[in-house]
Amino acid sequence: MSTAPTRKLELGRVGEAVKRVDGIPKVTGEFAYSSDLFAAGMLWGHTLRSPHAHAAIVSIDISKAVAMAGVHAVLTHEDVPGDKRYGLEFTDQPVLAFDRVRYFGEPVALVAAEHPEQARRAAAAIEVEYEPLELVVDPETAADQPGIHPQKWTEGHGYRDDPRPNVVRDMRIVRGDPDAEGDVSVEGYYELGIQDQAFLGPESGLAVPDGEGGVDIYVATQWLHVDRDQVAPCLGLPKEQVRIHLAGVGGAFGGREDLSMQIHGAMLALHTNRPVKIVYTREESFFGHVHRHPARIWAEHRANRDGKLVNVRMRILLDGGAYASSSTAVTSNAASFAVGPYAIENALIESTCVYTNNPPCGAMRGFGAVQTCFAGEAQMDKLAAALEMDPVELRLRNALAPGDSLPTGQRITGSMPVAEVIRKAAAIPVPEAEELPRDPVRLPGGTGNTTRGEGVRRGVGFALGFKNIGYSEGFDDYTAARVRLFADAGGELVAEVHCAAAEVGQGVTNVILQTARTELEVEDVMLAPGTTSAVGSAGSASASRMTWMAAGAVQAACRAARDELERRGGTLGEGEEIDLERIYRHPRTFPLEPDTGQITGGRAHVALACAAMRVVVEVDVELGLTRVVWIGTAQDVGQAVNPQAVHGQIEGGTAQGIGLALMEEIQTRDGLITNASFTDYLIPTALDMPPVEAELVEDPEPDAPYGVKGVGEPPTVVSTAAVMSAMRAATGRELNRVPVKPDDICLP
Amino acid sequence: MNISVTVNGQRHETDVWPGESLLFALRERMGLPGSKNACEQGECGSCSVLLDGKLVCSCLVLAAQADGHEIVTVEGIAEDGELHRVQDAFVQAGAVQCGFCTPGLVVATVDLLQHKPQPTDDEIREALSGNLCRCTGYAKIFDAVRLAAGRA
Numbered sequence: 001m002s003t004a005p006t007r008k009l010e011l012g013r014v015g016e017a018v019k020r021v022d023g024i025p026k027v028t029g030e031f032a033y034s035s036d037l038f039a040a041g042m043l044w045g046h047t048l049r050s051p052h053a054h055a056a057i058v059s060i061d062i063s064k065a066v067a068m069a070g071v072h073a074v075l076t077h078e079d080v081p082g083d084k085r086y087g088l089e090f091t092d093q094p095v096l097a098f099d100r101v102r103y104f105g106e107p108v109a110l111v112a113a114e115h116p117e118q119a120r121r122a123a124a125a126i127e128v129e130y131e132p133l134e135l136v137v138d139p140e141t142a143a144d145q146p147g148i149h150p151q152k153w154t155e156g157h158g159y160r161d162d163p164r165p166n167v168v169r170d171m172r173i174v175r176g177d178p179d180a181e182g183d184v185s186v187e188g189y190y191e192l193g194i195q196d197q198a199f200l201g202p203e204s205g206l207a208v209p210d211g212e213g214g215v216d217i218y219v220a221t222q223w224l225h226v227d228r229d230q231v232a233p234c235l236g237l238p239k240e241q242v243r244i245h246l247a248g249v250g251g252a253f254g255g256r257e258d259l260s261m262q263i264h265g266a267m268l269a270l271h272t273n274r275p276v277k278i279v280y281t282r283e284e285s286f287f288g289h290v291h292r293h294p295a296r297i298w299a300e301h302r303a304n305r306d307g308k309l310v311n312v313r314m315r316i317l318l319d320g321g322a323y324a325s326s327s328t329a330v331t332s333n334a335a336s337f338a339v340g341p342y343a344i345e346n347a348l349i350e351s352t353c354v355y356t357n358n359p360p361c362g363a364m365r366g367f368g369a370v371q372t373c374f375a376g377e378a379q380m381d382k383l384a385a386a387l388e389m390d391p392v393e394l395r396l397r398n399a400l401a402p403g404d405s406l407p408t409g410q411r412i413t414g415s416m417p418v419a420e421v422i423r424k425a426a427a428i429p430v431p432e433a434e435e436l437p438r439d440p441v442r443l444p445g446g447t448g449n450t451t452r453g454e455g456v457r458r459g460v461g462f463a464l465g466f467k468n469i470g471y472s473e474g475f476d477d478y479t480a481a482r483v484r485l486f487a488d489a490g491g492e493l494v495a496e497v498h499c500a501a502a503e504v505g506q507g508v509t510n511v512i513l514q515t516a517r518t519e520l521e522v523e524d525v526m527l528a529p530g531t532t533s534a535v536g537s538a539g540s541a542s543a544s545r546m547t548w549m550a551a552g553a554v555q556a557a558c559r560a561a562r563d564e565l566e567r568r569g570g571t572l573g574e575g576e577e578i579d580l581e582r583i584y585r586h587p588r589t590f591p592l593e594p595d596t597g598q599i600t601g602g603r604a605h606v607a608l609a610c611a612a613m614r615v616v617v618e619v620d621v622e623l624g625l626t627r628v629v630w631i632g633t634a635q636d637v638g639q640a641v642n643p644q645a646v647h648g649q650i651e652g653g654t655a656q657g658i659g660l661a662l663m664e665e666i667q668t669r670d671g672l673i674t675n676a677s678f679t680d681y682l683i684p685t686a687l688d689m690p691p692v693e694a695e696l697v698e699d700p701e702p703d704a705p706y707g708v709k710g711v712g713e714p715p716t717v718v719s720t721a722a723v724m725s726a727m728r729a730a731t732g733r734e735l736n737r738v739p740v741k742p743d744d745i746c747l748p
Numbered sequence: 749m750n751i752s753v754t755v756n757g758q759r760h761e762t763d764v765w766p767g768e769s770l771l772f773a774l775r776e777r778m779g780l781p782g783s784k785n786a787c788e789q790g791e792c793g794s795c796s797v798l799l800d801g802k803l804v805c806s807c808l809v810l811a812a813q814a815d816g817h818e819i820v821t822v823e824g825i826a827e828d829g830e831l832h833r834v835q836d837a838f839v840q841a842g843a844v845q846c847g848f849c850t851p852g853l854v855v856a857t858v859d860l861l862q863h864k865p866q867p868t869d870d871e872i873r874e875a876l877s878g879n880l881c882r883c884t885g886y887a888k889i890f891d892a893v894r895l896a897a898g899r900a
Contacts, residue, residue, distance in 0.1 A: 023839035026847030027831065027854055029782020029822035036781035117767060200786040200794060200848040200882050250786070250848030251882050282787045441870045505846025505883045644842040644888075651885035652845065678791035678880065686876040689886045 013518040014551075014706050017644040018510050021527075022503070033248035034220035035204035039275035042206070043072055045261070045268045046119035047278070048109040048126050049287055050101035053137065053357040053671025054148065055130035057100060057108070064125040065111060070118035072272045074126065075110040079267065082236030088226070088258060088362070090153035093323040095234050095263050100133065102148050102322035103357055104672045105287025112268040112276050135357050137671045139296065139319040142166045142354040149355060153324060160594040168320045168353040169328040173335050173597030175407040178348035182302030182310035186382040190299065190375040191737040193665030194319075195292035195656075197364050198683050201250015203288045204279040207265035211273075214241030215266045220249040222256045224500045224530060225537035234263045235270065242266070246530035252504035253656070254363030255289040257542055258325050286676035290325045290362030291666060293318040293353070295334070295371040301379045307389050307397045311346040312379075312407075314338045316372060318353040318361070325362025327353045332473060333368030335597060337717075339407050340376045341418045341466040341610045342398040347407040349597065357671040363542060365656060366716045369467040374738060377463040377721035381728065391725075392426045395464050395612075406605075409598045414607050415709070417699040421634045422464060424695045425612035428632035433458050444618055444625035446687055455622035458629075459730025464612050465718025468605035469701075469710040470545040474591040477545070477606075480536030481553035482581035483516070483561045487572045494524045495561075498535035498581075501550040506712060507645040508546045514641060515551045515705075519558035535581060544609065544710020547641055551705040552584035587703050607701050611635040611714035613654075613722035616690075619730040624742025626662055628688070628723060634695040638709030643696065650694045650715045655684045657719025661727070662688075665739050751815040755780065756824025764811040771795045773811035774821060782822040782851050786880070793879030796852035796859075797821045803859040822851035825858055834858050834896045841892035845883035853879045857893050866897055 012018035025031035062074040077084060077098035084098060085091045097108045109126050113119035136145045147165030154162075154169060162170040205219030214237060221227050224244045232242040249256065261278040268276040280288045295318050302311040316334050320327040335351035364370075384391040399418040405411050434442065436453040445451055471477035482498035497516050503509045509527055516525045528534060539549055557580060564578045565571075572578070590601025613633040619626050631654060640646045663682040667675045675681045700707025720738060728735050731745050752761050755778060762777045769788075774797070775781045783806055784794035790805040797806045798820040806819075825832045831839070834857045844850050853876065860867060860875040867875065872893045873886075881889060 019839055020842070020844055022847065023844050024831065024835075026844045026850050027822075027835040027838045028826055029780075029851045031847055032781075033784070033848060035785065036775070038776075038781075115765065117765065198882055199846070200792065200880065201784070201846065202786065249846060250784070251846040253882070279785075282789070439870060441874060447874060507845070648842050648845055648884055648888055651887040652883045653885075655885035656882070677789060678787040679789060683880060683882060684885075685878075685880060686873045686886045686889070692885065692887055 012514050014514045014641050018514060018642050020507060021509055021513060031248050033201050033250050034218065035201060035279045037206040037218055037247060037277060039206060039208055042275040042277050043112040043114060043272060044116040044119045045265055045276045045278035046111045046116065046123045047107045047264060048123040050097060050104060050106040050108055052101055052130050052132055053104045054133045054135050055101050056133055057097060058129040058131050060109065061127040062109065065122040068118065068122045068125060070114040071111060071122045073112040073268055074122065075267055075271060080234060083233045086230040086234050086259060087324060088326050089328050090324045092149055092153045103359055107264065110264050110268055112272050135670055136166060137357055139317055139354050139356055142356045148322065148357060158591060158594060166355040168324050168355055169331040170352045171332055171335055171597060172595065173347060173349040173407050176346035178313065178346060180311040180346040183305045184386050185300060185302045186379060186386050187300045188379055188382060189736060190297045190378060192295045192371050192374060193739060194294045194359060195364060195660045195664050196286060196666050196681060197253035197255030197289065199251030199253055199255055202280040202282060202285040203260035205247060205261050205265055206275060206277045207269035208275040209269045209273050215269055216243045216245060217262055217266055218245045218247040219262055220247055220256060222252050222502045222504060222542055223540035224502065224532050226540065227259060227262055228532045230259055231262050231266060235266055243531060243533045246502055249502060249504045252541065253365045254542060257363045257540060258290055260288045282678055283676045286666065286673055290360045292364035293320060293330055293361040293371065297371065297375040299375050299379050301383050303383055303387065307387055307394045309342055309344045309398050312339045312344055313348045316351040319356050319358055320353045321356055321358045321360035323360045325360055327362060330368040332592065334372050336408060336605065337369040337466050338372040338376060340373065340464055341400040343400050343404040344407060349407065358668055359666060359673060365653065366467065366713050367543065369717045370720060373465050373717050373721045374724065377725065381725055391462055392422060396422050408592060408604055410603045410605065414703055415638060415699040415701045416608060417636050417697050418610050421610050421612045421636050421697050424634035424697055425614055425632060428614065428693050428695065430460060430614065430616060431630050444620040444627040445623060450623055450625065451620050455620050456618050457621055457730045459617050459619065459726045461615050461722055461725025461729050463718050463722035463725050464610060465714050465721065466608065466610045467713050467717050469548065469607040469609055470543055470586055472589050472605045474589055477539055478583050478585045479538045479549035479553040480581055480583045481557040482535045483557040484577055484579045485561050485565060485572065486577040487574065492524060493522045493572065495520050495522045496526045496528055497554060498528045499550055499554060500530045500532065500535050500538040501546050502530065502541040504541050506541065506546065506649065507642060508541065508550050510645065511547050511641050512550050512554050515554040516558055519555050520562060536583060544713045547710060548704045548708050549584060551641065551708060553582060555705050556582040556584050607703060607709060609636050609709045609714050611718045613718045615722045615726040617723065617726040617730055619727065619745050621731060621745060621747040624746040628658055628690045630690050631692045633692065633715065634697055635711065635714055636709065637696045637698060637711050638701040638704060639698050639707035640696055641706065641708055646696060646711050647694055649711045651692045653712060653715030654692050654719045655689055657716045658688065658723055659684050660720045661723035661738050661740065663739050749812060751811055753814050754818045756820055766812055768811045769807050770809040770811045770814045771806040774806060780821050780823050784848055784851055786848060793856060794849050794852040796855040796879065798855065798859060803856060822854055825854055832858065834861065837892040837896035841888050841895050843884060843888040843892035849879060849881040853889060857896065861897060
């Protein structure tokens, strides 16, 4: 049941390309993911979900299910021992639906049985009587429809007051003169569909009762301590009796910030007094986590003849779905990065997120910046065309630099090498178009053999992406690390590091070990399994923050251990040990003023990162098929802790942005998801990915340990916009909605 | 019902429910959770195994159908505690991030190199297009295959 063995690093300090320490167990199949766990006497849990997007629950009859063979428990909202609701920002989400269901797939009841098929069949035998309610599924009209929640959860959170019942957050950034005119103005309207994180390892975990009323939960998550803080009150237990342990995580991308099976598994385990494992199917996974907010964005960019931006005006409408999750932060982030990494004096950005009965949305890689980058960069291309100016030159003329201010009034004090990133990306040579005829695998449509190339048009596009690193707007963002230093049998120093940072595939395990080796100058460093019971919170593996924060915390703990070692004369005797914990905080941020979106202290975002990308596409305009041919990108990475891992993040983040541009969308009809499978929800395959040439721009961040910046999100932010820039160049179409559909790119 | 299969050279006699997939039987009945379930409908390749030497998605094979057959899973790729060159190449090239797709990709790559020891880049892309990866964008997976084929 132990989820991950203590691991040892063989080589590598900060800055070196280091092989993953979990690489070998992952290639041999030994690495234990949350779905691989097993315990003696284990039962299988299953979740009954709502078939309606909005309905009152009239009655629930579990009698048939309870009587079925192999069934050990059938639980409903009446069995939730503590608080009936939980949530990351607001406690608006029921553990199990009571009174009504607000989205398709919402959990209604739980079953534990000896075989997963018994559990599924018992769940199907639960009789729930629903009475359909008026649907709130159009975000344009949602705000003024009857509220889907019994109360306004935003009250008292310091947000701009909006009396409309279904508004999650409504914010505004007003800078300079929002009516300022320029010589030229371009306008556009843009839409983005719902994107799914589509991590490969579905939600899963194992809950084990401790026999004393408490529970151990082994789960794939992004933030162990915030899970515990949400789970314990719902179980009616003190936090100490709920221990969350990190099991192997099969990808996350924001989709594991919220709870999935944690409370459910624990309820079943405590009720049956047996270990209970829950593993979602792929279909269930589409209901089991929040998605990227779909958006509708109106934008107007005004500039002078010389290309200098004068004023950017944008209205952003985000569909938050049924529950808030991290929507308030996404709303603000979308607004904060709406203008892109450009210096500007005047702006009016309005950003609104509404509750609907659509699938709940929250964190996904890029977190609001993806949506506004798609709109803003399309606008920059439009502006370049109106000015008859090279799009790269237009971006260079407006590039943000240290000393400039963001539309929130925040002055750039740290690293911000926008012009260098643009120049580096633009300087990567674009490959010549490959001649025809050629192997169909290198044509749109691929081995479908749909063309010999006669209808294929090439397009080259460029875009710039921009996002914050770390939690913002006054959030108390910190990470704890603990170091145990002792001598082994031969008298050599050994270090054991504890940090609850979630290894989600990004490689933070290596970052922690590299940091400890660098700071302690000790060969033998081990990382203990992540758990809430041995160390304080690490915060979330989110917001491109984990490398920075984990390095900061481990550095602080190691330096303190080093000092203590020196105080003791530089050596430790047998049985002697140093064991201490330190907390690292990044520089403080401050909330935005609710009505103007202006800073109320030094900065709202602790640091910023950007990426530029050039994309070559080929579009078969007769059949509406696309092949992404080549990508060249430059990214502002602060300082690369592990260059191989940084390139891996850039390539993987780019793939997800290509997916949003060309194929990925959760489709709904009246709030019901119609494509909850990998047969119908497509993600890029090996045949869809072009080569990605990436240049790292290293400009150390002064406030961060080793000058690092997060690297996970900028490639996802920029790539959708960059692909669409190339698609417009190839087709001459406006293409204002992603993902594009074949009909959008077929030319008469 | 009882089935008898040879997995990674070892005979397993096990009782299965007739509706269970080979993947479920491997993972939950034979103690071999290396093969992963990510889509349960043959789209993602995470559950790839060799069935009588043929690459299949074990989620699409009933456990009962495998009765009397030979199976190699990711756990059977390394020999005598030594990583197979494909496994070593995946580690060296940085082709592993979250790693959930890795077992399937390792098996699929072993199968590819058995049939085509020197695949071209296009052949690599096509051969692995049935294995979804959400973390890497595939670039380092291609590097790993070239490395294992002695091309890098």
